[in-house]
Amino acid sequence: MKDVAARAGVGLKTVSRVVNGEPGVTLETESRVRAAIEALGFRRNDSARVLRKGRTASIGLVLEDLADPFYSPLSRAVEEVARANGSLLFAGSSAEVPEREQELALALCARRVDGLVIVPASEDHRYLEPEIAAGVATVFVDRPAGRIDVDTVLTDNAGGARDAVAHLIAHGHRAIGFIGDTEGIYTADERVRGYHEAMASAGLPVDEGWVSMGPTSPERVRSELDRMLSGPAPVTAVFSGNNRVTVTAVRVLADRPDPVALVGFDDFELADLLRPGVTVIAQDPVRLGRTAAELLFRRLDGIAEPPRRVELPGRLVARGSGEIPPPSA
Amino acid sequence: MKDVAARAGVGLKTVSRVVNGEPGVTLETESRVRAAIEALGFRRNDSARVLRKGRTASIGLVLEDLADPFYSPLSRAVEEVARANGSLLFAGSSAEVPEREQELALALCARRVDGLVIVPASEDHRYLEPEIAAGVATVFVDRPAGRIDVDTVLTDNAGGARDAVAHLIAHGHRAIGFIGDTEGIYTADERVRGYHEAMASAGLPVDEGWVSMGPTSPERVRSELDRMLSGPAPVTAVFSGNNRVTVTAVRVLADRPDPVALVGFDDFELADLLRPGVTVIAQDPVRLGRTAAELLFRRLDGIAEPPRRVELPGRLVARGSGEIPPPSA
DNA sequence: CTGAAAGCGCTTACAG
DNA sequence: CTGAAAGCGCTTACAG
Structure with a gap:
């Protein structure tokens, strides 16, 4: 210059x-x-500019996996809102490792991003307090923050799970299995809670072998499903706790001679083309991302109000697999 | 401080x-x-640090759509390599709009990213020459750069298309349709070229109604398919030019009384679970992304060699739909 | 082991 | 309409 x-x-x-x-x-x-x-x-050189101006016109997004079919539309939605507000987007995957989430979030803060959208992998976010105090706008999405009070956008996971299980009960099932993600993950815990609530409110007992929480690896899902479908108290229907579990469940059930009812949490492409079509509780990742980013930019515009908690509904989409009756019916 | x-x-x-x-x-x-x-x-404050040090320890990624199931694993792969090299990742979608690609790329350069990985939407990248001259490492991936000479990582699109069409010919088809993406998009042009080469080398004539290039919207794909399957010279097999076309093609063919052979370019989740399973030419988006990012960091490490062009093979995965014989056979 | 000075490339506040 | 000075928050090169 x-x-x-x-x-x-x-x-x-x-x-x-x-x-x-x-x-x-x-x-x-x-x-x-x-x-x-x-x-x-x-x-x-915008770095010099930033040094003087304060705002960097960039925001950060920390999520579990940029390549996940649930999170990639969410990312895109955040990006679109950022773009509309003249901001660029940093994106990083925590791979569900708490230290990595923190490392990423703090690295972004050191770059002086104006704000942060976080799908947390950890349970204690007090490490963000100095950053938030220093003016970094922060919104949590898909899962809530731990030990700090910030804007949060969630799906009603327990409600969606209740709907899924109630749907299976309405179609005559009494022995319903649940295969969820690892305990401790907020969405996993909420969904298993919804499962239990729906069973309880229908007056149905839950056999201890019917609920399985753990990694979503195909191996585990397959073996747990096989166990639930045989054994002393076999289930006649399965509620799968997220998209990856559902995909494996579809594969496993396709290999079995008798049809087994299935409802999955999360929608996925081609669910309607499978035979039978897969009944799901659909979330709206685009709306989650958009809502979170809009909340962020509201804060950046200086709106000062108490932290908000927005909860979006899940939507049951019946396609066939969830309407299969139990064998005896 | x-x-x-x-x-x-x-x-x-x-x-x-x-x-x-x-x-x-x-x-x-x-x-x-x-x-x-x-x-x-x-x-x-890392901005001040950057001002002194030169390197920003961040790279930019410009692609078509962060939410696309083909590009999201590619993004994740770039992110992983960036992380391994201590860099953060800016990511932005061009939405196939040339001006948006340029706007994004230049905004990233103004932030002084150390390097740029680009899936281009435009055909003339001379606007990057000053940036490259100023030291911004640049790698193109999935599609080549226009009018500048830089590192490039591609899939062998024409080769993959030839394999797809040859496969259908080997299964007895002579009337084979091709539905591709919009003309002018590099991968679309290469794939239609491969189609023609395979037909020519088998000595098969191509009816002008058998080839259709254009937007990948479900409406267009559906109407073009319907046209090709009826009319005076109906096709007995279809080669679909990318994942979005394939998905619509599967839906359309599922509604038809007689089975029609189908091979798609690009693999997709659950392709094996459909009935019949969908035969595809699989690309490896993770390897594309990883290779591109590794090339970028090689440059940042100071390796000075002429621009490289890496071409990765496609892989035919037979699952049933591509092995359906023509009706008369 | 420690620190004062100069400078990275811009913008802000001010004066002309 | 135009510009000289000071400063954003760090690091570099040097001296003690």
């Missing part, structure tokens, strides 16, 4: 004015400056 | 040393500095 000013024979401030399109520069001066910029291949 | 130094009663440089874990500080001094950092809630 100094070189440009020298070459154009003007002051630094004048170059700054031209680069930023500010008024108060003669057309002739401006064209001289532009020529110098061109000749020198000048490119403004 | 100044405040911390004052409070600890040391020089600025000593604070810097403690913050950066550099040697040459007494344990006692260090603990005094740490206490001051704690008390003042000090957070290092």
